[in-house]
Amino acid sequence: MPPDPVPQEAAPRISVVVPTYNRAALLAETLDAIIGQSLRPHEIIVVDDGSTDGTAAMLAERYRGLVTACRIPNSGDLAARNAGLRIATGDLVAFCDSDDLWSPGFLRAMAALWAAEPRTRAAFTDFTVLQDGCDLAPRKFDTAPPGYWGGLRHVSPDGSAVFDTPIVDRLIRFQPFFPSCMVADRLFLLDVGGWDVSVGRVVGTDFATALLLAEHTPFGVVPRPLVRIRKHAGNYSADVQAMNLGDAAILEHVLRRRPSLGPHAASIRESAARRRADALHIAFGRHDHAAVRRIYAQLPRPHRAWRARLKLGVSVLPEPLRRLVGATFLALGSWGADRKRSSGPRALPGG
Structure with a gap:
């Protein structure tokens, strides 16, 4: 030994x-x-x-x-x-x-x-x-x-x-x-x-x-x-959504408070926006349309891509129509693509 x-x-x-x-x-x-x-x-x-x-x-x-x-x-x-x-x-x-x-x-x-x-x-x-x-x-x-x-x-x-x-x-x-x-x-x-x-x-x-x-x-x-x-099995997708939103808020918070992060300002803002976009797609897949509307309002204009705009459009429809259009949208496979995209920063805990 x-x-x-x-x-x-x-x-x-x-x-x-x-x-x-x-x-x-x-x-x-x-x-x-x-x-x-x-x-x-x-x-x-x-x-x-x-x-x-x-x-x-x-x-x-x-x-x-x-x-x-x-x-x-x-x-x-x-x-x-x-x-x-x-x-x-x-x-x-x-x-x-x-x-x-x-x-x-x-x-x-x-x-x-x-x-x-x-x-x-x-x-x-x-x-x-x-x-x-x-x-x-x-x-x-x-x-x-x-x-x-x-x-x-x-x-x-x-x-x-x-x-x-x-x-x-x-x-x-x-x-x-x-x-x-x-x-x-x-x-x-x-x-x-x-x-x-x-x-x-x-x-x-x-x-x-x-x-x-x-x-x-x-x-x-x-x-x-x-x-x-x-x-815990029941909170996986909700946790990923919350993690992405929390990380975005933290990135912006530390940028404001730590002068040493100044050289990273552009990449911090880009990362924060990307995480919010990922959270929006997860929220849509969970039928959390209130969150879709709230997150979209926080996205910088360059990150309001057509898919995000379309999901926002679905989220503001009256409930019966929203359910029908949303189900059709998900069935077409767009959510599957978004889920793959959303497997980045916080798909697993990492803090």
């Missing part, structure tokens, strides 16, 4: 922060996966974001002495992560949402990356989506556009690598990183302000922080699917 590349005593101390809100039924499985890591975490901090479902009692009964429980008034996942970050004491800090699952080697793979490149600021692993008990294909990193992973410097035999130049332009086009897959240098993350709470509580708020981290290097990538992100 080969020697351990990162023995426990030589590994960086990794604090784990788990934000949770009313997930008592899922939290135990998440915590068991963290406790069962082949590289023991330095500490596990569970931040209860004002749960009302018995989370506190479950933690006290099952995990006393194993986790540090911190309760805050309900403030959202970003604030909960920052609350955990502020009390963490490790060299590195990892985050895991309370319904996601780490593979046993997640922390060890991250420790190996830092051993190979100690200057790394933040790093993410690949992930798969867990739906109805099954891992869905493809892996998230495999859905990136051609050339996305070009320029990586490989630092270890397992394929782990780092970007040595900022990758903001790549994230504007495609966001493959998810909070439960992230580890960061704790002092660095504190220095840049932690998770960006200025975006409020729209869907996909982690995107703003990913864009912030992407400005700093080395930026690490572990191309193995060491995390399973839960998706």
Whole structure:
């Protein structure tokens, strides 16, 4: 058996922060996966974001002495992560949402990356989506556009690598990183302000922080699917629509607030418009005609293509006629083309 590349005593101390809100039924499985890591975490901090479902009692009964429980008034996942970050004491800090699952080697793979490149600021692993008990294909990193992973410097035999130049332009086009897959240098993350709470509580708020981290290097990538992100079968299309709209709002928000993003202004506006156009097509396929009208009003004129205009026309028809025309339109296959087009930035969670 080969020697351990990162023995426990030589590994960086990794604090784990788990934000949770009313997930008592899922939290135990998440915590068991963290406790069962082949590289023991330095500490596990569970931040209860004002749960009302018995989370506190479950933690006290099952995990006393194993986790540090911190309760805050309900403030959202970003604030909960920052609350955990502020009390963490490790060299590195990892985050895991309370319904996601780490593979046993997640922390060890991250420790190996830092051993190979100690200057790394933040790093993410690949992930798969867990739906109805099954891992869905493809892996998230495999859905990136051609050339996305070009320029990586490989630092270890397992394929782990780092970007040595900022990758903001790549994230504007495609966001493959998810909070439960992230580890960061704790002092660095504190220095840049932690998770960006200025975006409020729209869907996909982690995107703003990913864009912030992407400005700093080395930026690490572990191309193995060491995390399973839960998706619920009933909310897939609605979630993609909301993610695209949330990402568009976040892109515009960070452009207004961060002067460093000025050189990317044109591509940010283009990406925001494209995501809204994709959301419009998804909304039409879901017969959410109120959303079609609302999203169309937010589209810049260059993105009001004939297909979007036609769908807007259908959405303003009286209900009986709208149902007939809309069904005919979908039957002709236009929605199928739109669905293929809409499989870009947020077809899977990526934050």
